[in-house]
Amino acid sequence: MTHAHSRELSGFVRRLQEPRTPHISPKRLSQLLGVEMANLARLTGVHPNTLRNPSSEQLQGRMRDMVTAISAATEHTGAVDKAIHWYRNGIIAEYGHRTAEELVADGRVEAVLAFLRDLENGARG
Numbered sequence: 291m292t293h294a295h296s297r298e299l300s301g302f303v304r305r306l307q308e309p310r311t312p313h314i315s316p317k318r319l320s321q322l323l324g325v326e327m328a329n330l331a332r333l334t335g336v337h338p339n340t341l342r343n344p345s346s347e348q349l350q351g352r353m354r355d356m357v358t359a360i361s362a363a364t365e366h367t368g369a370v371d372k373a374i375h376w377y378r379n380g381i382i383a384e385y386g387h388r389t390a391e392e393l394v395a396d397g398r399v400e401a402v403l404a405f406l407r408d409l410e411n412g413a414r415g
Contacts, residue, residue, distance in 0.1 A: 303361070
């Protein structure tokens, strides 16, 4: 990863934090992904009211999975906006023609990371 990509990724993660806390902000993540808060609740598997409690362990865990997948995709695509587009829209044939977003929503972040590793290894091998 180049220094510029590293800086962009670091800025991406910082932009997602709740002010003065270590927590990912549901509002900021929904804005960055371009989804309504109700859709973010569905994608994270929590009740919409839980989004008002950013310190919820379940919510933070699911949002961390989303950020992890997008971060890994950023290393592959070279830009956060491209990674987000791929995460939301790119079809992964090997996993039932589903998007990374759908897989992560189902708790399958490791499948997404494995797919990205395979792409990276294939590109090099």
